[in-house]
Amino acid sequence: MNHDEPFRGIGARTAVGCTLLLTALGVGVAACSSDDHSLSAEPYDAADQIAFNGPDEDGKKADPDKPLEVTAEDDDGRITDVTALDATGRYVAGELSADGTRWHSTSPLAANAHYKVRVSTEDEDGAPGRKTFTFTTGKPVTQKRLGVTFGPKTGEYGVGQPITAKLNKPVRDKAQRAVVERALKVDSTPAAQGAWHWVDDKELHYRPKEYWPAHAVVQVRSNLEGIKISDRLWGGKSKPLKLTTGDSVIAVTDAASHTMTVYKNDEVIKEIPVTTGKPGFDTRNGVKVVLGKEYFVRMRSATVGISEGSSDSYDLPVYYATRVTWSGEYVHAAPWSVGSQGSANVSHGCTGMSTGNAEWFFDTVREGDVVKVINSAGNTMETFGNGFGEWNLDWDKWRGGSALVAGDPQGPSSEEAARLRPQSV
Incomplete structure (x- = not known):
């Protein structure tokens, strides 16, 4: 099955204080310093270390075409974790540098979506800090949408039944195909290892490594809505699919x-x-x-x-x-x-x-x-x-x-x- 999980980065402690620069989708940020913090079981409020000056402004939305970025400008602290997800529960994948000075998103943000981001920090004494903020992305300029139709129809099938995904527009570039494929989720209970295979520019098929388990429940969905695929193509809405298998x-x-x-x-x-x-x-x-x-x-x-x-x-x-x-x-x-x-x-x-x-x-x-x-x-x-x-x-x-x-x-x-x-x- 396909699962997107948030990137977690844990590293060694550095020095006192931490100045964080947060840039979401090209939005600039102010920086500020903090004093020493004593060890505490609960994270201290890191609001003074993080400034976000884009989506907080009245009527301003972030550009979904640009990455989300969090950086520590000084040598006095480090980022330990960044978790970002939208209102539908989709996580934003990202990478944290080995020295904890920079985190940036590696998966596209959705357009017209509301995000919640949690940034965790650590000072030289190991005291944890945390800041949670939200922002909303704007609508894409283009109106072209990639739709996905899953098959077969909802019902009960044999253990050899593949899943099909038919696209309403062709996708030829491999990087763009990766964006599409990563957003097509197949989950089965009991679990079964499987993979998508591109039949042509407008169709993918999914099958497990072995046949489906007997009496399994298979759920298929697309997380493409609002996701940028190319400069002129964004993901659209798609109807999910649920099917079951009978005896083998x-x-x-x-x-x-x-x-x-x-x-x-x-x-x-x-x-x-x-x-x-x-x-x-x-x-x-x-x-x-x-x-x-x-x-x-x-x-x-x-x-x-x-x-x-x-x-x-x-x-x-x-x-x-x-x-x-x-x-x-x-x-x-x-x-x-x-x-x-x-x-x-x-x-x-x-x-x-x-x-x-x-x-x-x-x-x-x-x-x-x-x-x-x-x-x-x-x-x-x-x-x-x-x-x-x-x-x-x-x-x-x-x-x-x-x-x-x-x-x-x-x-x-x-x-x-x-x-x-x-x-x-």
């Missing part, structure tokens, strides 16, 4: 043994004889995620480029169809191939089974459940563009697609995904 249901189809084994919470609950794609129409290997279920689908060979009159042409009513790719790969009832199920691969790419088994499978799985194919001669499922193939990237390559991880993104882009095709049987 994972179906593994072995194309070589013509068998599907279905696991529920790591226990085998059913083994099903199946048929998969024949040579030339081999079923994709790898992990796919259930995209939806359709009781009836009419499947025609013309939609996958097979001409009428060919020995491979077909036009069939198909029942209990569980979709795993947008190009038309399903797990479905195939009563016409029952004689081959469990012994041969005769389909045009789908996983076929008896009507009774297909009905059971249809009723057992939900959107987001995992369907994995092994030992097929087919290509590996596309990472993006034809459903959810995210799980086919190893963790290091997945993290390589994050703007917050050093190095260039790795793994196939959406443009590299294969051309989509309609239904096959």
